[in-house]
Amino acid sequence: MKKTIQIPLGSQHISLLEPIRFKFECENEKIIGVDADVGFVHRGVELACTRSFEFKQVGYVVARVCGLCAITHSLSYTLAVEKLLGYEANDRIKYLRMLMVELDRIHSHMLCLAHTAENAGFEALFMQIMADRELVMDLQEAISGNRVQFDFIAIGGVNRDLTPELTSLIHKNLTLLSEKIDTLIGLFDNNWSLSLKYKGVGVLSLEDAYTYNALGPLARATGLATDVRVETSDFPYEAIGYKMVLESTGDIYARNFVRLREIVNSIAMCKNIADNLPSGEILEKTKGKPKGEAVVRVEAPRGELFYLVRGNGGNMLERVRIKTPTFSGIPAMMEVFKGSEYADAPAILASFDPCMSCTAK
């Protein structure tokens, strides 16, 4: 009979920002079974959205579901409510919203890259990426007034406008950033010791990605072409130069590379938006109360974010349902762990970029 040992990881763990607990079943160094426990940060946001907050406030509450993709949460909610109110935003609002979402994607991806590096043992690389990330954080602070949790999106528009100084700041910082990203791409591609930790580790195959419903960068790293930005028509993504990024190997290296190349794409899109901003109002009055049911899908940094909002014509909503990317990604995540070395577990985990705050709400 083979002997297995069980090793726990989390919920409070140095290499994990997230309170999640894993129970790995190991045979020698190989992981043969995983058990995940995600409910440590459940707060009850969904119920509070229907009981204690009015529909105008809920946008700012759901942003607190997650600090990394806060803007995507408030955007999805706002889009859903605007559908119910029968309001369609003008082009300027759409462009400003896209700008912030893409900036948010850049900073989230960079944090994930930094984390993957740290968890694989590359502390200096972690510091380097965190330093580069400050360029985006400064931009976000200048545009919206806060570094994270900027309450930028309101029902009927956005709360702040883009001034000419900000446009030049966007160009300056993003140009600097794209140089740094180029060095990072070279580093991740050619560095030998990075390749030992990343190449061929934690592989998810294309069939498994289909079977287990992988989303976002996790799916695109296996070659599965799925991205909500092109699947829905809420935003004119093609007009500002969106390109789908696909890799085929499905290992940590591929996931890192999808993220790096998406950052490059997002930088180009942000510059495009800053140059070609249409004119118009930034905050328009909306009339009425939400009545009926609306479903919205938006691409968060980690994959598809799904919102269902139902109202009955009153100030309070009837139901707010949030399905987050990590929740759908967990089965694929568990599949990847099986068969890999225990020592690789932190790096594999970080490369999925799981967001437990989102999942447990």
Place this chain on the structure above:
Amino acid sequence: MKFFTAFRKKSPWILHYNAGSCNGCDIEILAALGPKFDLERFGVINTGNPKQSDIFLVTGPVTYRSRERLVELYSQIPEPKVVIAVGSCTATGGVFRGMYNVEDGIDQYIPVDVYVPGCASTPQLIIDAIVKALEILETKSKEIEKPFKLFGAIAMVGNKLSRLNMATRVKHDEI
């Protein structure tokens, strides 16, 4: 003892625990540890081990399931220790106040020394809080070094033996 106090003052190690936050304040703590704000210049290291830590950084309004771990971690940190509540939801519950699964702030469970405001609180504020915590840590270690006199005068409070007075701080001129 002097030997250790010097180190404690010069390089306080921190333990960071997420008790149900939205990750906003956690990434700000990471940013504060990063190169731009560089908290490590104070000798601060983010340890994962409560037994080696002096400063306890907590984020999030304690959720039902994390309260047990919060208290456990707190009690594992050796004295003297300082608790910093990062973010407005740690102080009062913030937006999460009154939701069914949260406990409205960590001071319901453990004593807090420094509160950091903001949602999310910025790295600058976190650095300020840690500098403040260093002061508190110093007074606390001074306080701890004062000797105790066990079994002091026996006092009765309401017909019951009061244990409060049985261990009293000795004034320095008494010894």
